Amino acid sequence: EDKVVQSPLSLVVHEGDTVTLNCSYEVTNFRSLLWYKQEKKAPTFLFMLTSSGIEKKSGRLSSILDKKELFSILNITATQTGDSAIYLCAVERVGWGQGNLIFGKGTKLSVKP
Amino acid sequence: DAGITQSPRHKVTETGTPVTLRCHQTENHRYMYWYRQDPGHGLRLIHYSYGVKDTDKGEVSDGYSVSRSKTEDFLLTLESATSSQTSVYFCAISELKYEQYFGPGTRLTVT
Numbered sequence: 001e002d003k004v005v006q007s008p009l010s011l012v013v014h015e016g017d018t019v020t021l022n023c024s025y026e027v028t029n030f031r032s033l034l035w036y037k038q039e040k041k042a043p044t045f046l047f048m049l050t051s052s053g054i055e056k057k058s059g060r061l062s063s064i065l066d067k068k069e070l071f072s073i074l075n076i077t078a079t080q081t082g083d084s085a086i087y088l089c090a091v092e093r094v095g096w097g098q099g100n101l102i103f104g105k106g107t108k109l110s111v112k113p
Numbered sequence: 114d115a116g117i118t119q120s121p122r123h124k125v126t127e128t129g130t131p132v133t134l135r136c137h138q139t140e141n142h143r144y145m146y147w148y149r150q151d152p153g154h155g156l157r158l159i160h161y162s163y164g165v166k167d168t169d170k171g172e173v174s175d176g177y178s179v180s181r182s183k184t185e186d187f188l189l190t191l192e193s194a195t196s197s198q199t200s201v202y203f204c205a206i207s208e209l210k211y212e213q214y215f216g217p218g219t220r221l222t223v224t
Contacts, residue, residue: 034212042203042215100146101213103156
């Protein structure tokens, strides 16, 4: 059965800390891995990763994919209270017969002032 | 935000009643999805559509049906609501090989 596992499930840090969120997967017909940020509303898109070893960056956030070891990490440097959210990892599979995205359960990040 | 709206945003209904949730997009994206989000389970796909009148089941489709008669609208129907269908429902849209964008969600409570 295809699955996506995120760790840790929750994390509390202080402003200025650097955090690393993990996402591992076991999925047939992998196409891409996506990261979303969810505050008290809809998930918002952060990154889509399709190739191993190529870092994607957006401000203080960055992410990389390892297709050999089947995992991805999301790094947030110099955290701010506005980074507090649930971070979702999802894997996209090839083939419509299987549906599309499988989501992990998320990592809840709390950034304290 | 991508042009996605959901209605209603909140609904309380009784067990056994039919419920229809609506997703409307202004992006002319081909693909539309319905997810439910529950504590401990994350987001799970209910049904999706890959074109007008073309739909397929997702991971948790039992008790749900969908219809898509126009590109912009994707309806999710609970034929006879049960308490286990109390959840937050998200609609999403995408084009093939591109990321999905999510609507604001509908909080449904079945009493």
